[in-house]
Amino acid sequence: MEADKGKVCVTGGTGFVASWLIMRLLRHGYFVHTTIRPDPEHEREVSFLTSLPGASEKLQIFQADLRFPESFEAAIKGCTGVFHVATPVDFENKEPQEVIIKRTIDGTLGILKACLNSKTVRRVVYTSSVSAVWFSEKDKIVDTVDESFWSDVDYMKSINYFTFGPYMISKTFTEKIALEFAEEHGLDLVTIIPSLIVGPFICPKFPSSVHISMAMILGERQQYGLLLNVSMVHTDDVARAHIFLYEYPEAKGRYICSSHTITIEDMSKFLSAKYPEFPIPTVESLKDIEGYKTPGVSSKKLLDSGFEFKYGLDEMFDEAIQCCKENGYL
Numbered sequence: 001m002e003a004d005k006g007k008v009c010v011t012g013g014t015g016f017v018a019s020w021l022i023m024r025l026l027r028h029g030y031f032v033h034t035t036i037r038p039d040p041e042h043e044r045e046v047s048f049l050t051s052l053p054g055a056s057e058k059l060q061i062f063q064a065d066l067r068f069p070e071s072f073e074a075a076i077k078g079c080t081g082v083f084h085v086a087t088p089v090d091f092e093n094k095e096p097q098e099v100i101i102k103r104t105i106d107g108t109l110g111i112l113k114a115c116l117n118s119k120t121v122r123r124v125v126y127t128s129s130v131s132a133v134w135f136s137e138k139d140k141i142v143d144t145v146d147e148s149f150w151s152d153v154d155y156m157k158s159i160n161y162f163t164f165g166p167y168m169i170s171k172t173f174t175e176k177i178a179l180e181f182a183e184e185h186g187l188d189l190v191t192i193i194p195s196l197i198v199g200p201f202i203c204p205k206f207p208s209s210v211h212i213s214m215a216m217i218l219g220e221r222q223q224y225g226l227l228l229n230v231s232m233v234h235t236d237d238v239a240r241a242h243i244f245l246y247e248y249p250e251a252k253g254r255y256i257c258s259s260h261t262i263t264i265e266d267m268s269k270f271l272s273a274k275y276p277e278f279p280i281p282t283v284e285s286l287k288d289i290e291g292y293k294t295p296g297v298s299s300k301k302l303l304d305s306g307f308e309f310k311y312g313l314d315e316m317f318d319e320a321i322q323c324c325k326e327n328g329y330l
C-alpha cells in the first residue's frame with residue numbers, strides 16, 4: 001500500500017466499476033468515502049467492500065440516492081476528489097425514459113454543486129460511456145470515433161438500439177451538461193468514456209457488461225447483435241485510468257478509454273480457439289446476425305497523456321470466466 005494520498009469520494013460503491021475502483025484507490029493510499037443507496041434496515045450486502053484490504057481504516061460508507069441530489073453532500077464534504085460513477089442502469093426499462101434521464105441529470109448536477117460548495121474538491125472525474133460518442137448523425141458515420149464526436153439523440157432514438165435507449169440518452173445528455181456546468185462554474189471536471197468493460201469483478205451481482213461480452217460463451221444469441229464490432233476494456237484498466245485522470249495535472253475534457261475492438265467473426269474465432277470447452281457459435285452461423293455496427297473508438301488522447309493499458313483480451317475473458325465460475329454464473 002502507498003503513502004496517504006488524501007480523501008476522495010466514489011459514488012455508487014456497490015456497482016461493478018465503482019467497487020473495483022475503490023479497491024484500487026485503497027491500494028493506492030487514498031481514504032475513500034463511498035455512497036450506496038439508502039438502506040435503513042442495513043440489509044444490503046456490502047462485505048465485499050468492508051473486507052477490502054485497508055477498508056477498516058480507510059473506507060467510509062454513506063447513504064445517498066440520485067433521486068435526492070443533496071443526499072451526496074455528506075459524502076463529498078472534506079474530499080479533494082470525486083469519482084462520480086453511479087448511474088441508473090435499467091436495461092429492462094422498468095421506468096419511463098424521461099424519469100431515468102431527469103434522475104441522471106439532476107443527481108449529477110446535485111453532486112457537482114456539492115463539489116463546488118465543499119471548497120475542498122479540486123477535481124471531479126465523471127464516468128461517461130461510449131454511448132455518448134458512438135451514435136453520430138447518419139451522414140457523419142465513420143469507422144473510428146474520438147472525443148470530438150457526440151452521439152445524436154434523435155438518431156439514437158431512431159435506431160432503437162436494443163433496450164439501451166434511455167441509458168444511452170441519459171449518459172449523453174449528462175456528460176454534456178456536466179461539462180457545461182463545470183465550464184460555467186470553474187469546476188475542474190474531466191470525463192472518462194469507457195467502452196464495454198470486461199474482466200474480473202468483486203460485486204456480488206453479474207455485471208451487465210460482462211454478461212454481454214460473454215454472450216457467445218453463454219449461448220445467448222439474442223445478444224449477439226451487440227457484438228458485431230465491439231470495443232472493450234479490462235476492469236482494472238478502467239479503474240487505473242480513472243485514477244490516472246484524477247492525478248494527471250494536465251487532464252482536461254473528455255477521454256475515451258478502450259483498448260480493443262473486435263468483430264463478431266474474430267471474437268468467434270478467438271473464443272473457440274481459446275475455450276474449446278464452450279460451444280462457441282461458428283463464424284458461418286453468425287452470418288445472419290443483425291444489429292447496429294458500432295464504430296471503433298480511439299483512446300489516443302489518453303495514451304498520448306502517458307496512460308498505458310496493461311491487459312489484453314486474454315485477461316479480460318480469463319478473469320471474467322473465473323469470476324463467473326466463482327459466483328455461480330457459469
Ligand SMILES: NC(=O)c1ccc[n+]([C@@H]2O[C@H](COP(=O)([O-])OP(=O)(O)OC[C@H]3O[C@@H](n4cnc5c(N)ncnc54)[C@H](OP(=O)(O)O)[C@@H]3O)[C@@H](O)[C@H]2O)c1
Nearest residue numbers: 012014015016017065066085086087088089129196197209
Ligand atoms: N460496465 C460498462 O461496460 C460501462 C461502460 C461504459 C460506461 N460505464 C459507466 O460506468 C459506471 C458504472 O457502471 P457499472 O457497469 O459499474 O454499473 P452498475 O454495476 O450497475 O453500477 C451502477 C451503480 O449506480 C448506482 N445507482 C443506480 N441508481 C442509483 C440512484 N438512483 N442513486 C444512487 N445510486 C444509484 C447503483 O446502485 P445499486 O447497486 O443500488 O443499484 C450502482 O452502484 C456508469 O456510469 C456507467 O454508465 C459502464
